[in-house]
Amino acid sequence: xxxxxxxxxxxxxxxxxxxxxxxxxxxxxxxxxxxxxxxxxxxxxxxxxxxxxxxxxxxxxxxxxxxxxxxxxxxxxxxxxxxxxxxxxxxxxxxxxxxxxxxxxxxxxxxxxxxxxxxxxxxxxxxxxxxxxxxxxxxxxxxxxxxxxxxxxxxxxxxxxxxxxxxxxxxxxxxxxxxxxxxxxxxxxxxxxxxxxxxxxxxxxxxxxxxxxxxxxxxxxxxxxxxxxxxxxxxxxxxxxxxxxxxxxxxxxxxxxxxxxxxxxxxxxxxxxxxxxxxxxxxxxxxxxxxxxxxxxxxxxxxxxxxxxxxxxxxxxxxxxxxxxxxxxxxxxxxxxxxxxxxxxxxxxxxxxxxxxxxxxxxxxxxxxxxxxxxxxxxxxxxxxxxxxxxxxxxxxxxxxxxxxxxxxxxxxxxxxxxxxxxxxxxxxxxxxxxxxxxxxxxxxxxxxxxxxxxxxxxxxxxxxxxxxxxxxxxxxxxxxxxxxxxxxxxxxxxxxxxxxxxxxxxxxxxxxxxxxxxxxxxxxxxxxxxxxxxxxxxxxxxxxxxxxxxxxxxxxxxxxxxxxxxxxxxxxxxxxxxx
Amino acid sequence: xxxxxxxxxxxxxxxxxxxxxxxxxxxxxxxxxxxxxxxxxxxxxxxxxxxxxxxxxxxxxxxxxxxxxxxxxxxxxxxxxxxxxxxxxxxxxxxxxxxxxxxxxxxxxxxxxxxxxxxxxxxxxxxxxxxxxxxxxxxxxxxxxxxxxxxxxxxxxxxxxxxxxxxxxxxxxxxxxxxxxxxxxxxxxxxxxxxxxxxxxxxxxxxxxxxxxxxxxxxxxxxxxxxxxxxxxxxxxxxxxxxxxxxxxxxxxxxxxxxxxxxxxxxxxxxxxxxxxxxxxxxxxxx
Numbered sequence: 001x002x003x004x005x006x007x008x009x010x011x012x013x014x015x016x017x018x019x020x021x022x023x024x025x026x027x028x029x030x031x032x033x034x035x036x037x038x039x040x041x042x043x044x045x046x047x048x049x050x051x052x053x054x055x056x057x058x059x060x061x062x063x064x065x066x067x068x069x070x071x072x073x074x075x076x077x078x079x080x081x082x083x084x085x086x087x088x089x090x091x092x093x094x095x096x097x098x099x100x101x102x103x104x105x106x107x108x109x110x111x112x113x114x115x116x117x118x119x120x121x122x123x124x125x126x127x128x129x130x131x132x133x134x135x136x137x138x139x140x141x142x143x144x145x146x147x148x149x150x151x152x153x154x155x156x157x158x159x160x161x162x163x164x165x166x167x168x169x170x171x172x173x174x175x176x177x178x179x180x181x182x183x184x185x186x187x188x189x190x191x192x193x194x195x196x197x198x199x200x201x202x203x204x205x206x207x208x209x210x211x212x213x214x215x216x217x218x219x220x221x222x223x224x225x226x227x228x229x230x231x232x233x234x235x236x237x238x239x240x241x242x243x244x245x246x247x248x249x250x251x252x253x254x255x256x257x258x259x260x261x262x263x264x265x266x267x268x269x270x271x272x273x274x275x276x277x278x279x280x281x282x283x284x285x286x287x288x289x290x291x292x293x294x295x296x297x298x299x300x301x302x303x304x305x306x307x308x309x310x311x312x313x314x315x316x317x318x319x320x321x322x323x324x325x326x327x328x329x330x331x332x333x334x335x336x337x338x339x340x341x342x343x344x345x346x347x348x349x350x351x352x353x354x355x356x357x358x359x360x361x362x363x364x365x366x367x368x369x370x371x372x373x374x375x376x377x378x379x380x381x382x383x384x385x386x387x388x389x390x391x392x393x394x395x396x397x398x399x400x401x402x403x404x405x406x407x408x409x410x411x412x413x414x415x416x417x418x419x420x421x422x423x424x425x426x427x428x429x430x431x432x433x434x435x436x437x438x439x440x441x442x443x444x445x446x447x448x449x450x451x452x453x454x455x456x457x458x459x460x461x462x463x464x465x466x467x468x469x470x471x472x473x474x475x476x477x478x479x480x481x482x483x484x485x486x487x488x489x490x491x492x493x494x495x496x497x498x499x500x501x502x503x504x505x506x507x508x509x510x511x512x513x514x515x516x517x518x519x520x521x522x523x524x525x526x527x528x529x530x531x532x533x534x535x536x537x538x539x540x541x542x543x544x545x546x547x548x549x550x551x552x553x554x555x556x557x558x559x560x561x562x563x564x565x566x567x568x569x570x571x572x573x574x575x576x577x578x579x580x
Numbered sequence: 581x582x583x584x585x586x587x588x589x590x591x592x593x594x595x596x597x598x599x600x601x602x603x604x605x606x607x608x609x610x611x612x613x614x615x616x617x618x619x620x621x622x623x624x625x626x627x628x629x630x631x632x633x634x635x636x637x638x639x640x641x642x643x644x645x646x647x648x649x650x651x652x653x654x655x656x657x658x659x660x661x662x663x664x665x666x667x668x669x670x671x672x673x674x675x676x677x678x679x680x681x682x683x684x685x686x687x688x689x690x691x692x693x694x695x696x697x698x699x700x701x702x703x704x705x706x707x708x709x710x711x712x713x714x715x716x717x718x719x720x721x722x723x724x725x726x727x728x729x730x731x732x733x734x735x736x737x738x739x740x741x742x743x744x745x746x747x748x749x750x751x752x753x754x755x756x757x758x759x760x761x762x763x764x765x766x767x768x769x770x771x772x773x774x775x776x777x778x779x780x781x782x783x784x785x786x787x788x789x790x791x792x793x794x795x796x797x798x799x800x801x802x803x804x805x806x807x808x809x810x811x812x813x814x815x816x817x818x819x820x821x822x823x824x825x826x827x828x829x830x831x832x833x834x835x836x837x838x839x840x841x842x843x844x845x846x847x848x849x850x851x852x853x854x855x856x857x858x859x860x861x862x863x864x865x866x867x
Contacts, residue, residue: 393673461710463706463710464710464712464713465671466668466671466704467710467711467712467773467776468712468722469668469671469699470666470668470699470704470705470706470777471699471700471703471722471723471726471776471777471779471780472696472697472698472699472723472727472780473696473722473723473726474696474726477726481726482712485713486713
């Protein structure tokens, strides 16, 4: 260019500027600076576009992760708590040990179920009907008698005494206490409420009247519920609420009353220590059955009584309103409580959600992964070392290398089939055991470890090898004294990432029988076991509502382990990374 | 021709003329490539990297208590030749070495020859200081330890101290022997590498541009050291700096495109080169 830019003169004339004829080159071509300036805007726009796309991708990705975690945590956090019911249990000697010999065999086989049921029946003496009793006994978990047995076996001295014991509640009660059964809204009454016992052929009928038309909320609620199309409209639409000034009598309201069936949201009135299940409602009064006896018949002032609303109709719930009334009673007395669910971490699998824990799956995962690491790390590192540093370079080693890379992409279920065919059917290794699981997972993680180890070896500078060889170290000494220590952080990172993948692997383990329902916590490499992700799979398949939260909680535990392992990989790399 | 063959027989002692491969024409090299007290004798060395003919029929001796400098433009094969002398080229895939190289009469490319003792006898200092990422002490002690040169800890300590003293590094590092060798300055690292090399008591030390990564003061320090080491070792040094070759070496070999163009006394090469290429290189016409 003949017209070079003089130093000191602004170089960038800006868009549209300095395009005068004096800047044109002598050969008639545009000066470079103009061409450059003309394209600058386009270049920067392209960059901005790219940055924007990148940021959007990050934001969208993070949003999905956030949604996932919010969902899992929202569903799963409640599994870390478990409902317990406090009962006064009479460890009657006649039931447990009628002969008084304290024989452990007798103590073990005693009828603890009866103890638990007797305690429950004693707590609710008003429950007399057979069907009601069955429902009442359903409040306690199948694990409650086992709790009692453990107490007795641990200390036979309590036989003949009466003890207050927190017993495990059934999963239906647990779900209700956690609000999974139905959402519960509580509204305090705003007017003076009076009680009128209804005389008639049906006992336990009671009428509650409010001075402030508190019950119009029930009618609105039902109307809303019908509007959403979840229940059919009754023959006559409810009339508009009368003016609040007048206090109508029930008789005059009867025309506008609502009848609450089991297909509509339930409403209960808690008043004077009793609980009324609303069956007919008008804005100012309700008629219903007493689910729990009143302690007095006096008028209840405003704020001293409540309307409980259960949004899910009784027919759509496993827990009926009378059972809820007992739970309400226990709650009012402080006899029901959610505690930290230690059983979730100490118990094995169970058909009962409240008894199911992840201990078995955790131990299974531990044994399987420990063995996988033990098998795959030395073999993987050795293979990488040999292929990278010792093997001759020819078509055969090239073929091996290509196949190792391909193996990393083989669907994991194929490794499961391989394990089934080779380890179980040919070698006869017992199925469902951590041993066979570890062998299959070793196959699966080996390619990952070999590839990571080879790249770790490649990243060791050749000058270190030369230095070692230069003082007369043999090739093996060079590798083990100098190259391997420098490559080990990278290899460990690869191994941990491979392990993390193995920890989350389900498909190949289904093939080798680790999907079985195993109650016992595995005690070794040869006892039948299952692993965490398979446990998640099994629970996700279970129909009980109680398993939903447990599935999410197990996923949380699994994710926590994955996070810890990945963190360990990062920390190991930081700690052992050496500069040279 | 015959005179040369007799010379070789005389110098190698153990070998007869029949043992040596039929000598080819040495007319490519100007000057006397032999040394009166030869330690290493190289004859008709050819090196191929795959298809590339990197060293063409080079013969050169490295004598007792002398420093042989190898100079030449980049890619002329001087480093390749140096790496033939302790068989470091073995680690390069596709590298083939032909010809005959002996150390004290023993053919180092013989099938019987193990490279591990060879490299203990022929030490090497590299272009870039490459201490092990270990302590200063461990860097020096590593060679003696793997070869089992010492019987106990105190002997090893003494050997480490002697080696560091010989390398002129002892005073600077004696209080921090357990600190990493990679924490030293570039010049110190290079002297540590020299200490590491002489700790295994080699007979020949090969230096591949040992000062190219160092500043002038560190370079001067290393050059002094080379001069001191000459009293005990034979040294072959590859250098890009003609001044350095002139300062430290007794004999200089000029390589050009894989050929050994000229060998001679350093003073003669730098003041009165015989070959046109040598002259052009030394006077700075190219290179």
